[in-house]
Amino acid sequence: MNIALVTGASSGFGQAICRKLIADGYKVIGAARRSDKLQKLADQLGDNFLPLTFDVTKKDAVETILLQLPKEFQPIDILINNAGLALGLEPAYEANYNDWETMIQTNIIGLIHLTHQILPSMVERNYGYIINLGSVAGTYAYKGGNVYGASKAFVKQFSANLRTDLLGKRIRVTNIEPGLCGGTEFSNIRFHGNDEQAATVYKDVDYVTPEDIANTVSWLVNTPNHFNVNSIEIMPVAQASAGLSVCKQV
Ligand SMILES: NC(=O)c1ccc[n+]([C@@H]2O[C@H](COP(=O)([O-])OP(=O)(O)OC[C@H]3O[C@@H](n4cnc5c(N)ncnc54)[C@H](OP(=O)(O)O)[C@@H]3O)[C@@H](O)[C@H]2O)c1
Numbered sequence: 001m002n003i004a005l006v007t008g009a010s011s012g013f014g015q016a017i018c019r020k021l022i023a024d025g026y027k028v029i030g031a032a033r034r035s036d037k038l039q040k041l042a043d044q045l046g047d048n049f050l051p052l053t054f055d056v057t058k059k060d061a062v063e064t065i066l067l068q069l070p071k072e073f074q075p076i077d078i079l080i081n082n083a084g085l086a087l088g089l090e091p092a093y094e095a096n097y098n099d100w101e102t103m104i105q106t107n108i109i110g111l112i113h114l115t116h117q118i119l120p121s122m123v124e125r126n127y128g129y130i131i132n133l134g135s136v137a138g139t140y141a142y143k144g145g146n147v148y149g150a151s152k153a154f155v156k157q158f159s160a161n162l163r164t165d166l167l168g169k170r171i172r173v174t175n176i177e178p179g180l181c182g183g184t185e186f187s188n189i190r191f192h193g194n195d196e197q198a199a200t201v202y203k204d205v206d207y208v209t210p211e212d213i214a215n216t217v218s219w220l221v222n223t224p225n226h227f228n229v230n231s232i233e234i235m236p237v238a239q240a241s242a243g244l245s246v247c248k249q250v
Pocket of ligand 1: 009010011012013032037086134178180182184186
């Protein structure tokens with residue numbers, strides 16, 4: 001395996017994964033909407049990195065761009081569906097409907113666009129690895145997690161169902177399910193650019209870093225081909241599921 005496509009490469013996990021896979025000797029296509037950020041990364045990573053500007057929610061545009069990949073960046077052996085976002089932390093009854101739609105369009109529809117386009121060529125070659133970025137939010141409910149958590153529950157079940165469809169083929173699938181990770185734009189985006197509010201999420205917490213996630217990806221892709229990690233849940237030591245709560249006044 002030597003060519004990886006990483007979505008969400010302009011920031012956070014995606015950027016760290018690109019750096020790590022390049023250091024490991026892979027050819028990496030890094031995709032996102034902000035071409036200036038991708039270009040900066042390309043300037044640092046050299047010829048084995050191909051910046052690709054696209055919006056994962058735009059199916060036709062993604063298809064066209066991927067069909068025009070330079071020969072030396074084909075075929076894609078590793079697809080890392082990392083592009084995603086959370087918007088808002090309000091309870092469902094106060095949430096912004098557009099935020100809900102954007103999360104579904106990006107975290108679910110975007111992820112299936114890429115998978116639907118790239119998986120057949122992996123099957124044809126009987127070779128490949130799909131790594132999805134889920135979240136602990138897909139397993140544990142938390143206040144304000146409503147549609148974000150539900151979108152990651154989709155990613156979790158879709159990953160498991162892919163494994164089932166791919167039984168008998170040499171194609172691996174892993175859902176990485178991180179908990180609280182800092183050093184990314186995740187909370188800045190969630191709080192619509194309120195950086196002060198975003199900073200409070202990480203204050204005094206020894207969080208998981210993008211490099212921790214990149215090292216996990218590096219480990220996964222370097223495990224032997226007969227070996228499949230179905231899912232991997234990662235939290236900082238400072239985080240745990242805190243159990244069910246009861247409100248006595250209701
Ligand atoms: N940080 C955490 O605590 C955490 C925990 C669990 C799971 N995750 C998941 O991990 C993944 C990466 O998150 P992160 O923390 O690294 O966040 P981040 O720093 O905000 O990065 C998100 C990336 O996704 C890209 N993106 C967003 N919408 C896109 C679209 N429509 N088309 C193409 N690219 C798009 C962004 O690039 P552009 O804006 O340039 O397009 C950016 O590169 C997400 O799926 C997130 O849900 C994060």
